[in-house]
Amino acid sequence: MSTPSQYVVARHVYSEDSFAGDHEKIHRVPKTGLDHVRGYLTCDSKRAKAAVLSLLPIVGWMRSYRVREWLLGDVVSGISTGLVAIMQGLAFSLLASLPPSYGLYTAFFPMLTYFFLGTSRHISVGSFPVLSLMVGAVVTRLVPEDGPPANITSFEGLTPDQQRVLVASSVTFLMGIFQLAMGVLQVGFIVVYLSDTLVSGFTTAAAVHILVSQLKFVLGLDVPGINGPLAIIYTLEKIFVQITLTNICDLVMSIVIMVIVFIVKELNDRYKAKLPVPVPIEAIMTIIACGVSYGFNFEKRYDVDIVGKMVSGYESPIAPSVEVFRESAVEAFPVAIVGFAVAFSVAKVYSIKHDYTIDGNQELIAFGVSNIFGASFRSFAASTALSRTAVQESSGGKTQIAGLISAMMAMMVTVALGFLLEPLPTSVLGALVIVNLKGMLMQFREILYLWRRDKPECVVWVGTCLGAILLGLDLGLAVGLGVELLTVVFRTQFPRCSVLANIPGTDLYRDRKDHLHIFEPKGVKIFRIPSPIFFANIEFFREKLVEVGFNPLRVLRKRNKALRTIKKLGLGDLFCQETNEPSVNKEELDQPSDLKGLPFRMDWNAELPTNIRVPRVDLHSLILDFSAVSFLDISALKGLRMALKEFIRMDVDVYIVSCDVHILEKLHNCMFFDEEILTSMFFPTLHDAMLHVLGTHKEDKSTRVVMQHWHLGEAKKMYFLIYFVCFTWSLFFKWTETKL
Structure with a gap:
């Protein structure tokens, strides 16, 4: 065993005054506001190059692109990710209360701009269930299924589906404005206030909302969307009231789909080191379900709801509604924050894994522009999904060329193959959504972990989750932030001195x-x-x-x-x-x-x-x-x-x-x-x-010298007591001998 290192220091005992006297301090002149402005406005070739690389990250990584090593992996990854993105786009559009074809728009348009502006090389940009649900809450509030729409002039002459599309695209446009503004103002640091614990509790609550919202599709029930506090309880009440009207065909098909997809996904995770690419089970089951539904005419024979008419091609751009802006500004801001927080956290994980840097402010700009551009073409809120990003990275994706290829696949389906998805039962899409919630629902296990290791963090998780479940996602996020700040105040107000x-x-x-x-x-x-x-x-x-x-x-x-x-x-x-x-x-x-x-x-x-x-x-x-x-x-x-x-x-x-x-x-x-x-x-x-x-x-x-152990303090007392007893006994013994 090696001898521990030692160090010996011989110096004067210093006070702050004596130290300042012996060691002269550098006098710094603080910069004025004018100095900062001059430095910011100064431009040279080096600064111009840095600005271009910052605003267009594609210029940086494309110059170092290794065609022979990376291109094949990007192509394979793009195809695999594209299949998943198409299925998730169709499924998550139900969460946004939109026709399924608009989910394909979200898988295409936002990716085009992120390809040029994003700093992450691995995240898959597109629909995300939590954002879809938050947008769907606004859509349901302004265009309810069982009542007249809100009094908005822009709705005149539009069908209910067109009104919902207008609301979703307007909310997404406003979300993009918020993100772009935060990126330009360099306030990407705001995401630090959303801790991992808060995001985990929030996404778990969102998963519960998503699960409940998809039950009506899995059971084949006609349950209108409900928004506001305690909406999840009212929705469950309406489902249980109509439970006897369950469509058995929808239920059986959903259960079969969920079991098969769950098993194959588990096998993908277990044998991912041996599989060249994950098995695209969602795409396979979607194709099979389309064929079975078309062959047995499920729509007419078993009264099964299907996707129906798919929009072929792309429509002309639309302008957002300023009236919807006014009605949804409060909801759009948390959508922007959550979308960026989720995307940035996922991007950060893969940037650390593959040893490159990402810029939070540039990511805000990239997602802001992507959502503004996508909303102009009727797509809804875009971020990233961890499962889809995992497919892109694990199947060999090295750069966003894989993302561009996945967007091209979505475009191909929209332009040429969309009609093949028309017989697809909506219960299948609901089943796919529920299966993809596994990761978020498993986060309930964190409660016990946090309680054992950090009780204030556990309070944040539980408070955020319960607040979001009972009060809704927008108010729940505010509750989570409040609880989180209270724990910080509590820790600093009552520190362990x-x-x-x-x-x-x-x-x-x-x-x-x-x-x-x-x-x-x-x-x-x-x-x-x-x-x-x-x-x-x-x-x-x-x-x-x-x-x-x-x-x-x-x-x-x-x-x-x-x-x-x-x-x-x-x-x-x-x-x-x-x-x-x-x-x-x-x-x-x-x-x-x-x-x-x-x-x-x-x-x-x-x-x-x-x-x-x-x-x-x-x-x-x-x-x-x-x-x-x-x-x-x-x-x-x-x-x-x-x-x-x-x-x-x-x-x-x-x-x-x-x-x-x-x-x-x-x-x-x-x-x-x-x-x-x-x-x-x-x-x-x-x-x-x-x-x-x-x-x-x-x-x-x-x-x-304080010794916090009994044998150093109490033992001495015991020693003297024994000594005194022995000494007394010896004196008594000698005295008795003399008497005898």
């Missing part, structure tokens, strides 16, 4: 509760707060300080009362010295005032009369470890100043260590220091402060 002690023979300091052998000089306390100090936790900070040391105000009141009693008794010998300050009256002495305002100085360690009781103060030095304090606000500065002065006026030396340079600068700027709170109280490290304290208060017998 600790009292530190020295590990003997080292310059390391740890929580004294966690170690057996620690060194803690008598009269010295080291207090650590592991969070920022601000208006919400400054009182908590002061309460914890009192628990560590003592309550200065309480001791001060006791001393004031004792002084009055001593003065009445005429015990002048207890006073150390008189002051030149004027005397104060009884009312003033009752207040928690400054000891400097009292008429005498007292030696409180002297022997006091038995009827006078004053709390004994054993603390002479208090060290505050600010190594984990990232900022202080004005309220915290005021509270900290008051707390420090209370201890200082009780003759307790206070030191602050490991304070960040920016906090020190703020203390100077806010006039924190005065004749009592000095800059000499600040030390760069905890060990420097401890050595200074030990040098100021010479170590003697009062220094103690």
Whole structure:
């Protein structure tokens, strides 16, 4: 076994003042707003090239494209992904309350622009069930299935399906505007507020909504779409009311499809290392279902709902409805946020796996332009789906050429092969949607995992999931954000403060509760707060300080009362010295005032009369470890100043260590220091402060080593007790011998 490495350092004990005196600091001149503008507007060839590569990432990766190594994999991957994208587009269009053919539009148009603007090389852009459901909620609200549409001028002369398409495309257009605006304003950081836990709880709730919404297709029931809080409960109620009207053909076909697709998907996952490409079971089952439905005429013989007339080719672009903008702005913004958060998280996973970088702001621009462009051609909200992206990556896709090929396949079906899908039962599409929910529904297992490891995170997951299930996805997202922010506030408002002690023979300091052998000089306390100090936790900070040391105000009141009693008794010998300050009256002495305002100085360690009781103060030095304090606000500065002065006026030396340079600068700027709170109280490290304290208060017998184990403290007592008993017994034995 190798000998542990060691290091020895010999240097002066530094305070912040002495360190600044020995080591000159570089004086930085902060840039003005004009300097930033000039730097931003400066242009040269290098900046121009960087701008082009940033706005058009395709230029970067196309120059390094390896045709012989990557092209075949991209082609195979594009075909495999295209089959999945076509089936998912058809299925997810039901979630958006749109005719299935418009799902093919979403598999084509957004991918065209992302090919040029996106920074991820592996994600498959297209429909995503959560976004489809969120868009479908707006469509159902403005164009309900069992009632008149909203009073919107743009709806005049349009069929119900055309009205729904207009609403979906307008919401998608507005979603794209939000994403593009955030990308241009460089606010891609906003996605960090959607933690993985929140997104997991939200998508799980969305999976429950999707599952319930597809039951009517699987059972063949005519259940109108319901939107708003508790919509999932009302939908289940309507389904159970009509459960006796279930179409057996739809139900049997759906169960068979789900079982087969589930088994094959599991085999794909288990043998993915041996399979060149995953088996496109969704496409296979769709083709079989189309053939069986057409051959046995399911529509007329068994009253099965089918896809019906497919739009052949592409229609001319349409303009979005400004009236729909006004009606759906509140819903469109969370759709934009969720769509980007999901796409960015998936893109980040594969960028790390394949060692390349992605740009969050450029991704916002890419998805914004893609959704605006797609909405102009009647597609609905686009993002990415993890299952589809996994197919693209695992089947050999290296770049977005695979995505472009998958879009071409969607175009081929739309232009030439769409009529073949007309006999497809909608129950088959519903079954495919439900099977693809497996990954999201399995996230329920995270509850137990989070509860064991991080209970606040578990609260975020459960709160987000329940909020989204009961209140709807838009309000549920707001609830999740609120719960998440509350947990952050709770952690910072009530941090786990600790009292530190020295590990003997080292310059390391740890929580004294966690170690057996620690060194803690008598009269010295080291207090650590592991969070920022601000208006919400400054009182908590002061309460914890009192628990560590003592309550200065309480001791001060006791001393004031004792002084009055001593003065009445005429015990002048207890006073150390008189002051030149004027005397104060009884009312003033009752207040928690400054000891400097009292008429005498007292030696409180002297022997006091038995009827006078004053709390004994054993603390002479208090060290505050600010190594984990990232900022202080004005309220915290005021509270900290008051707390420090209370201890200082009780003759307790206070030191602050490991304070960040920016906090020190703020203390100077806010006039924190005065004749009592000095800059000499600040030390760069905890060990420097401890050595200074030990040098100021010479170590003697009062220094103690705390051993948190019975055999070092109690064993000594036991040893002396046994020794005393043995000694007494020997004396008794000798005495009896002399008597006998």
